[in-house]
Amino acid sequence: MAQYLVSVLFDAPGLATEDEMAAIDAFNDQLVADGHWVFAAGLTAPETATVVDGRGGGEAVFTDGPYLESKEFIAGFWILEAPDLDVALRLAAGGSKACNRRVELRPFASR
Amino acid sequence: MTDLDEVITRVHREEWARVVATLARRFGDLDIAEEMAAEAFATAVERWPADGVPPNPGAWLTTTAHRKAVDRLRREAKREEKHRKALMPSDTPEPLGAIDDDRLRLIFTCCHPALAMEARVALTLRMVGGLTVPEIARAFLVQETAMGQRITRAKTKIKAARIPYRVPAREDLPARVTGVLAVLYLIFNEGYLASDPGKEAVRADLTAEAIRLTRLVRALLPADGEVAGLLALMLLTEARRTARVSASGELVTLAEQDRGAWDRELIAEGHALVRARLASGQAPGRYQILAAVNAVHTDARDVRDTDWSQVVALYDQLVRLDPSPIVRLNRAIAVAEIDGPQVALAEVDGLPLEGYHAFHATRADLLRRLGRSEQSRAAYDRAIELAGNTAETAYLTRRRDQLPRP
Numbered sequence: 001m002a003q004y005l006v007s008v009l010f011d012a013p014g015l016a017t018e019d020e021m022a023a024i025d026a027f028n029d030q031l032v033a034d035g036h037w038v039f040a041a042g043l044t045a046p047e048t049a050t051v052v053d054g055r056g057g058g059e060a061v062f063t064d065g066p067y068l069e070s071k072e073f074i075a076g077f078w079i080l081e082a083p084d085l086d087v088a089l090r091l092a093a094g095g096s097k098a099c100n101r102r103v104e105l106r107p108f109a110s111r
Numbered sequence: 112m113t114d115l116d117e118v119i120t121r122v123h124r125e126e127w128a129r130v131v132a133t134l135a136r137r138f139g140d141l142d143i144a145e146e147m148a149a150e151a152f153a154t155a156v157e158r159w160p161a162d163g164v165p166p167n168p169g170a171w172l173t174t175t176a177h178r179k180a181v182d183r184l185r186r187e188a189k190r191e192e193k194h195r196k197a198l199m200p201s202d203t204p205e206p207l208g209a210i211d212d213d214r215l216r217l218i219f220t221c222c223h224p225a226l227a228m229e230a231r232v233a234l235t236l237r238m239v240g241g242l243t244v245p246e247i248a249r250a251f252l253v254q255e256t257a258m259g260q261r262i263t264r265a266k267t268k269i270k271a272a273r274i275p276y277r278v279p280a281r282e283d284l285p286a287r288v289t290g291v292l293a294v295l296y297l298i299f300n301e302g303y304l305a306s307d308p309g310k311e312a313v314r315a316d317l318t319a320e321a322i323r324l325t326r327l328v329r330a331l332l333p334a335d336g337e338v339a340g341l342l343a344l345m346l347l348t349e350a351r352r353t354a355r356v357s358a359s360g361e362l363v364t365l366a367e368q369d370r371g372a373w374d375r376e377l378i379a380e381g382h383a384l385v386r387a388r389l390a391s392g393q394a395p396g397r398y399q400i401l402a403a404v405n406a407v408h409t410d411a412r413d414v415r416d417t418d419w420s421q422v423v424a425l426y427d428q429l430v431r432l433d434p435s436p437i438v439r440l441n442r443a444i445a446v447a448e449i450d451g452p453q454v455a456l457a458e459v460d461g462l463p464l465e466g467y468h469a470f471h472a473t474r475a476d477l478l479r480r481l482g483r484s485e486q487s488r489a490a491y492d493r494a495i496e497l498a499g500n501t502a503e504t505a506y507l508t509r510r511r512d513q514l515p516r517p
Binding site for chain 1: 223224225271272273274275279280283
């Protein structure tokens with residue numbers, strides 16, 4: 001089994017609609033039932049982000065705003081477990097359909 | 112070339128995919144499979160002149176490559192001082208059983224939809240076709256290092272993202288076969304209609320390689336109608352290859368080709384495939400329909416004998432499957448032969464193909480036939496601007512310059 005990060009890509013403010021939420025819930029229930037679920041969450045708007053740089057010896061530096069000013073941002077994510085990319089792709093397609101947004105699928109680095 | 116060179120070349124052509132595919136399954140690693148297969152062939156080149164060609168060259172190569180892979184993994188395990196027994200397969204090679212399935216696994220892996228199209232093409236030519244990286248780089252006019260990186264990157268993704276080494280699940284199979292056929296057709300077309308002005312107009316090495324790979328896929332998936340259709344389409348296109356470019360390097364259109372120069376053997380094989388598909392009674396996919404169109408063309412000894420109503424009927428069928436502007440453009444070309452250039456032009460004019468050279472070339476020809484020389488000239492200009500193929504540019508330029516001057 002491998003784990004994959006499914007990032008939800010979006011480009012406008014606002015959370016999922018009620019219909020989208022219902023579809024996401026149903027999709028999540030199925031993930032749990034089929035043993036693919038690891039974690040999932042929605043994120044607040046990128047403007048609420050703070051970049052933190054704790055490198056070096058001194059105090060950490062805080063910067064208001066997201067690391068990348070881009071039109072598209074990550075609005076939420078799933079962490080899924082799947083035996084291979086074919087299964088992960090099918091799950092990601094279901095997730096994209098449920099949340100009504102494009103997603104990016106990326107494998108976790110294996111230890 | 113000596114007899115032995117010929118034997119080695121033939122064995123390479125016939126056995127490369129088998130050796131790579133078997134090793135890839137045993138070791139779960141395309142890199143090892145590719146490198147050890149290459150080493151095994153190098154060993155064959157060294158040893159066979161003295162030892163003679165073994166009775167079963169494929170098995171000899173697989174065993175040799177397997178041993179080399181085991182040796183290498185052992186050395187690496189020792190060097191890394193890690194207990195890597197889990198990665199080590201048994202020393203005795205498995206009996207040669209589901210080898211054909213391995214080649215199919217290899218093809219589906221190389222043509223996986225999660226890889227970029229150009230990576231699929233390169234990987235298929237390398238891993239399945241056995242072409243070297245410099246050969247593939249030359250075929251696509253790409254720097255060797257860039258082509259090497261393209262293949263390495265694809266292999267890295269296969270490993271890291273866990274693209275599985277298996278024939279896809281039943282529900283994915285039709286789409287995945289379509290994906291494999293798209294790769295093969297792209298290789299064929301790159302050979303048949305090289306898109307780059309710097310390249311030769313037709314490159315027989317790529318068309319031959321595409322046909323060889325499609326024959327392999329057909330042998331592995333004999334029941335698939337679209338695989339048969341694509342093979343027929345390639346054969347019927349390849350049959351006209353030598354007649355398609357003149358001695359001076361100019362494109363010769365279907366209507367003007369010397370039909371006596373067509374390859375009758377390829378045509379007979381293509382026609383047999385098309386007939387078998389028609390007899391199956393199954394609804395044809397796009398490649399089968401395109402093969403049938405080419406069967407109609409290659410059936411006519413003279414262009415005037417072409418059954419154009421049959422061609423239009425086939426394109427009608429294709430439009431129902433794929434109502435894309437390019438299909439409608441090709442349908443309109445056939446319509447011109449039945450209903451005349453005026454009717455065809457009306458169908459062509461509305462198509463959103465402003466950036467496609469064949470759209471302008473078709474318009475130019477229809478306008479020429481209608482005697483609208485100035486508009487025709489403008490359309491030829493635009494087609495020449497957009498055409499990348501040298502033979503096509505030469506043809507379009509001559510046709511333009513033959514238009515009556517105002």
